[in-house]
Amino acid sequence: xxxxxxxxxxxxxxxxxxxxxxxxxxxxxxxxxxxxxxxxxxxxxxxxxxxxxxxxxxxxxxxxxxxxxxxxxxxxxxxxxxxxxxxxxxxxxxxxxxxxxxxxxxxxxxxxxxxxxxxxxxxxxxxxxxxxxxxxxxxxxxxxxxxxxxxxxxxxxxxxxxxxxxxxxxxxxxxxxxxxxxxxxxxxxxxxxxxxxxxxxxxxxxxxxxxxxxxxxxxx
Amino acid sequence: xxxxxxxxxxxxxxxxxxxxxxxxxxxxxxxxxxxxxxxxxxxxxxxxxxxxxxxxxxxxxxxxxxxxxxxxxxxxxxxxxxxxxxxxxxxxxxxxxxxxxxxxxxxxxxxxxxxxxxxxxxxxxxxxxxxxxxxxxxxxxxxxxxxxxxxxxxxxxxxxxxxxxxxxxxxxxxxxxxxxxxxxxxxxxxxxxxxxxxxxxxxxxxxxxxxxxxxxxx
Numbered sequence: 212x213x214x215x216x217x218x219x220x221x222x223x224x225x226x227x228x229x230x231x232x233x234x235x236x237x238x239x240x241x242x243x244x245x246x247x248x249x250x251x252x253x254x255x256x257x258x259x260x261x262x263x264x265x266x267x268x269x270x271x272x273x274x275x276x277x278x279x280x281x282x283x284x285x286x287x288x289x290x291x292x293x294x295x296x297x298x299x300x301x302x303x304x305x306x307x308x309x310x311x312x313x314x315x316x317x318x319x320x321x322x323x324x325x326x327x328x329x330x331x332x333x334x335x336x337x338x339x340x341x342x343x344x345x346x347x348x349x350x351x352x353x354x355x356x357x358x359x360x361x362x363x364x365x366x367x368x369x370x371x372x373x374x375x376x377x378x379x380x381x382x383x384x385x386x387x388x389x390x391x392x393x394x395x396x397x398x399x400x401x402x403x404x405x406x407x408x409x410x411x412x413x414x415x416x417x418x419x420x421x422x423x424x425x426x427x428x429x430x431x
Numbered sequence: 432x433x434x435x436x437x438x439x440x441x442x443x444x445x446x447x448x449x450x451x452x453x454x455x456x457x458x459x460x461x462x463x464x465x466x467x468x469x470x471x472x473x474x475x476x477x478x479x480x481x482x483x484x485x486x487x488x489x490x491x492x493x494x495x496x497x498x499x500x501x502x503x504x505x506x507x508x509x510x511x512x513x514x515x516x517x518x519x520x521x522x523x524x525x526x527x528x529x530x531x532x533x534x535x536x537x538x539x540x541x542x543x544x545x546x547x548x549x550x551x552x553x554x555x556x557x558x559x560x561x562x563x564x565x566x567x568x569x570x571x572x573x574x575x576x577x578x579x580x581x582x583x584x585x586x587x588x589x590x591x592x593x594x595x596x597x598x599x600x601x602x603x604x605x606x607x608x609x610x611x612x613x614x615x616x617x618x619x620x621x622x623x624x625x626x627x628x629x630x631x632x633x634x635x636x637x638x639x640x641x642x643x644x645x646x647x648x649x
Contacts, residue, residue, distance in 0.1 A: 277629040278622045279590035281601055286618050293614040374495035399506035406498045413493040
């Protein structure tokens with residue numbers, strides 16, 4: 212393997228790998244963002260005094276944290292088909308990622324919510340804010356700051372977990388690597404480059420997270 | 432989806448479960464032993480090993496396990512190292528888990544207050560005895576929950592091996608679905624199997640944690 216030739220080949224792989232990386236990032240970001248709101252919702256169910264609702268939340272979290280991402284993905288890809296719905300694979304992947312991260316985020320955000328002083332909630336009620344207003348205007352902004360490291364960690368986990376969506380033919384970074392490897396018959400260099408892309412993404416996320424933490428810490 | 436369908440599927444799932452468990456336990460065993468050794472080496476030769484260790488952990492924890500697995504299974508033959516799917520999975524999962532276990536051990540050892548080490552040193556207790564009698568018990572009390580959690584994560588990660596056709600749980604379920612065109616039964620059994628597995632390991636983990644932290648409670 213000649214070094215300049217290798218670099219020339221790597222340069223040729225770049226456009227497709229970049230497109231795959233963008234798909235990966237896009238689906239992961241969508242999953243985490245939607246999962247955030249779903250996670251808040253699951254937390255409210257979990258903290259509810261209604262036994263049915265909190266039981267459902269507990270079962271939900273137990274299911275999504277106790278089973279592999281791949282199994283969940285296959286479930287949400289094939290079940291709609293069995294029920295007659297025809298979902299595009301990208302949508303199935305996004306749904307699976309969202310539901311999965313919602314379970315983890317509900318736990319992460321839960322620790323954050325519990326750390327908010329009860330006095331603030333009482334004050335909010337004293338000022339006649341509704342439960343919903345208290346949640347979204349008082350608690351949620353604080354909970355992000357409180358749990359930022361864990362949230363960034365979860366984001367990185369979702370980017371890594373998203374690699375399995377290649378199985379249902381979504382052209383993410385992993386899928387593009389596999390396609391390139393089968394076309395060029397050079398799996399070692401293609402997969403190495405693909406792995407480097409993932410490493411770059413997770414490292415950037417990690418650095419961005421640390422920067423955000425420092426900025427938040429400086430302000431408070 | 433009747434009871435007879437369940438009974439026909441059960442043996443195949445049983446075999447698949449043993450493959451999943453076998454792979455996960457083998458990789459976890461290698462991971463714990465080698466991770467422990469790696470941590471000790473890192474503590475013994477800090478100048479030499481600090482940066483290689485951090486590089487290794489950064490790469491292994493920064494990339495998806497699937498990416499590492501396909502690299503090992505499809506890429507290494509290019510360097511002359513060919514392995515069967517199961518061997519590649521155990522090998523790759525072991526490399527993956529060593530990084531995580533080494534980090535857990537690193538955190539566990541860091542949790543021991545340095546005052547204990549200083550006190551032991553000032554009392555003339557030899558280094559190896561400090562390690563065995565003072566550091567290790569405290570480190571393990573801290574680390575057992577983390578180690579058990581990592582084992583659960585490993586079991587879940589092993590599902591990825593289905594992509595390179597290792598006959599574990601996910602692969603078997605997909606196989607059954609492909610041959611019988613019934614989706615709900617096999618996939619329901621699949622998630623149930625994993626869920627039961629993780630719950631059992633979680634329960635054992637909680638028992639083990641209670642056992643090792645006995646000395647901290649009244």
